[in-house]
Amino acid sequence: MLQLNIVNALCLQILFSSIASAGPLDTAPKYQALPPLREQAVIQDALRDQRVSNIPHILQKYGVDAWLMSQKEYAEDTVFWSLKSATQFSARRRTVQLFLANATAGVKSAYTWIDNTPKVWSDILEVLEEQNPASIALNIDTDISFSSGLHAGEYETIIGELGEKWSKKVVSEPMVAVEYIGTMVKERLPWYRKLQETAWAIISEGFSEKVITPGKTTTEDVEWWMREKIQQLNYTTWFMPSVNILDDKDIFGSGTEIKSGAIQYGDVLHVDFGVTALGLNTDTQHLAYVLHPGETESDIPQGLLNGLKTANRLQDIVKSNMKIGSSGNTILKNALKQMHSEGIEGKIYSHPIGDWGHSAGTLIGMSNQQDEVPVLGDLPLLDNTYYSVELYATHFVPERNATMYFYLEEDIYWVDEGKRWDWVYGQQKKFHLVRPQGAKAGELFRVQSP
Template sequence: MKKITIFLVLVITTASTYSQRGSFEPMGDIENILPVWEQAKIMEKQLRIRQRTVVPQIMERENVDMWLVSWDEYVLYVSLAKGNEEGLVSNRAEALIFYDKDGEGQIKMIEAEAEQISSIVSKLNPSKIAISEEMKEELGAALKKYSSRFVSSEALRTSFLQIRSDEEMSLFQYVARVAHSVIKEVFSNKVIIPDVTTTDEVNWWIRQRYRDLGLLTSDHPTINVQRSKLERPKYTENDEHFRIDIPPRNGYNTIIRRGDIISCDTGIDYLGLGTDTQQNAYVLKKGETNAPEGLRRAFKNTNRLQEIFADEFVNGRPSNDIVNAAIKKAKAEGLRPEIYSHPIPHFLMRYSLNGGFFSGTRYFAGPEMGGEGGEELEPGGGGPVYNNTVYAMELDAETAVPEWGGQDVRLVLEQTIAFTGDKVVFLGGRQTNFYLIK
């Protein structure tokens, strides 16, 4: 009972600051991760809220009064099926039928076998039926007389999987802070001893910490190092360890030295919500109390790119147009930007009567945002961005650093964000300065 009380207080606290972008101060209570059973019940409650609120919303938006969902639409079906309070799905019908009973947005659901669908559709006589291409092929003969009323269900499918409820937005603040709190531990002398600790040791420390806390993760963490060319001759690692023209990667076990920039790329799955985070630390040289001015300016440049990108989000606007506008504005300000953001992962913990988990239920849904090189994307492409959706805002700006002999530093930040209430919120706050490792 104690853990439940602690969790509810956290949700109320984070919700009160939700509308603000805020400064960065990790506050997740990582010593009070909920037991798995309590997690499952909270996730199921959130799923039911989405079923009750998001389905009518998106059916109205698409002007659809019936939506057919097949078992073959696996993750979507598992998300929409009836379950008990802890996620047990007892019945697996071949199809779920959502319909507007009275034309006033009161959506009902019927579980149906294939042979029942035709009679149900005939009885309800919908004017516009959303259906997948696969289901249309399977039921083509049985529903031939209604074929003129068919529309693609793709927009509904994507929207339900990506749109979150207001309650989940508050939960996401808490989950993001938990993720940030682990990184705060990592980027400290608790974990890193300069000139001793290696990147592989840090990677595995993160993995172990997640396990000890009872947090799930789907990827091995990545620790990346940037080092001044003025410092590299002192050590044995070659330049291949410090390339900035490729994404963060493992495979180079490097000793972390004073004067290095350290970046992490890691995430957790908690309460059905995923995080994907890249943050940065600077290892102080002897006598330093802060990172060199050139590195701090590099950090501010990437922060500025975040702000420019955030300001271009508009409900219903194509993602390519958002990225193009942000890149154009950033270049006009003298930045060297790249944006390669993407939807954030979500996952389900539902299970069947025989005890089997529904596998493959960690998924991404929504438009990609950007690409390599900061080049213009096809206008109008990429898919619309809607309110109450969540993304990994992943981007960087390159900056020449005088203290490093004019060397370019690529400062990558990846931040879990929500677009809600027609604005971008940096969930859990955002990093605006280097962690400093003494």
Template sequence: MTLVVPDPTRTVPLPLRQQADVRDRWLTQRLLDLLPGLMDRAGIDLWIVTGRENNEDPVLATLLPASWLSARRRTVLVLHRSDDGVTPVAVSRYPVGQFLAGWAPGDGGQWSAVRRIVEQAAPRRIGVDVSARCAAADGLSVAEHRALTEALGPWADRVVSAEDLVVGWLETRLPEEVAALDALNRLTDRVLAHALSPDVVVPGTTTAADLAWAVHQRLADLGVPPWFHPGVTVQRAGVPLADEGGTALPALPQDTVLRPGDLVTCDAGLASLGLATDLQRSAYLLREGETAPPPGLRAAWTAGTRVRALTAEALAAGRTGDEVLAAARAAAAAEGLDAEVYSHPVGVHGHGAGPAIGRWDRQDGVPGDGERVLRPATVFALELAVRVPVREWGGQCVRLALEEGVELTPTGTAFLGSPQRELWTLPAG
């Protein structure tokens, strides 16, 4: 599929019905081509995903047809791995897209139908969505867990956590999904470029909060709503970084009025086609008479892009998140760069399931998620920051944050969208 991304002042070209067709086609392909291997890797031959209306398992939405915006009453999906692939069965009051109907209300109780399917499948290991360390894999509520266990009877002894299967399902992207994320990253970049321009920013008038809401509104107007409220940080000479749990972070509040000489960073991500993006863009507000940022800020940008390249080089299939973190930080330190690396998978969710490559407040590794292995066909938000003293600011440090989408391939990484190549500037007035 080719996504045509227009100027961000126009409507995204895919109408909702066409988006639904795309998403349903992807789901069919994922069930046929991805799920069998993922279930084999996890050692699970029956996967049960269940949720009730207004209390859905996060995974449930990734298995439902696009026209289903939530579970309906109780929706139970049973996916059986056999020699012929994966057979998807829905134990639901209503038909569920590509899933075979496994129950009708006149056939007895819903849980009785689940028990019958399990007995027919005779699985060795039954995966359910319970997990202490991965939120996306912990969608089975206490009441549903109790009801399912009672329904399974002696088969309950074969129940195991589906955590590894859930992570694989959520982190792995089809080639078409990667192509869509490439286009959606371009759109996110264009929205941020428009936001960090004289069309939106009026020095002396616009506040950080104004800018954040302008991005939020633009994304909503385009039909690609943000999955988090955009973040805006402002740094300026005379306002040093503040200590936040041992990490030096920008200190100016959201009601700060932007003015010439400020370094502004905007963090935003959109949601569309069941996928998410997460990017950051930075711009310098020129002072009267300036035509470029001061050399100290340009040096900070160069340092940031260097750490970005070193981190991209460290991302390699087969490494754990903690190993990537250590390698990237060691490479940066070897070049005298003061860096933090806190990259993460992005796809179905903006902060996606999979290997965590540091956190801004955990630069020594992330227990649990940092031990996960990186795998090809995963998309990451390559996120990091550098601290650099700026001579023109009296040696005051700036913390320059960068974030781009990258695909992990069998041979390395490939940037998605339009990576920021230089520090943007806005005129003084």
């Protein structure tokens, strides 16, 4: 195992170095090919090993001596999916994992048993007797999904098999699972950038005259084109792409989705889109404008340009208020206060992302909860994690005589050296353009933070 970990680490270092130095920062988004599956497995397992090595520190942080998980095939604990190897597709038999915060010298801090006999319990009891933990965390929280993955039947089995002595030491500490899943090691970032660039590239092509013929192509056509493109690139996704023609109605209400009608000249298009690969998920919302024949980018109504700019400003407000250790509810309150002080109206509903599309960590608002989010909004904001800054700003567009909704979403990461957040790939500051057939195609360049 030690030799394999060293090999994985060396492979990861080589691959990380090659990606970190690849490509200029001012190029248009390009499709990023994934490595062969065998190489992907090496990468994923090396990253997983780094994350697992941090578990004793997490347990110590939250005052827990041991962390125990048990699951059967197809009835996995939620955390299992962030602990498994790349070639594991489910738990087998009964899969039990035990982690220790302060293992004595010469004793392992991580154990895994795959067994369907009583021997697994005698082995666990032997470790517990030797290490004598004062507390044993189980994933039995009642509110947080990432910390409540222990199935009821397995809970009853664990309590019965541990016996009175050890079952009395069982505790629930939800932040253990939240922090383990939410913490991203630095070597993951170059791969995440590749995923994000690919997402941008798919959106950029999908929102262009290569795919859309005004008067003919429907929003549903574009959605399925995106699904097909994801599959062609050997990526997957965690939700169906959603393409809408925007008007003056809230997307969370009714009347904004025109699935059966064709896209027309002058339409403002919106997409909610994500890709999945290497155990990571992205989440992006962008806007496009369909140019009339004879129009160029300079003909986009100024009111629409100002609306996008306002939404960009709200993104920056949210990002600047994301203080490590603050609760999501505090961040929401401060961001909304600043938003209103600058004369901006809108909603903020940002969330952690990574192993899951809606991943482990505090929530900064929800579309239907702008005062506070109970429980999940009370969690502290972690560093070394990824977030989707998801929101909308409203803006009056004189050319349409309407107040329109400008929806944006971009993924950010924590820059430990600068103690700040930054965009994983970029921030949309220009509309994607669907140009008239035969016009010279433009490129949407990635805009980096200074």
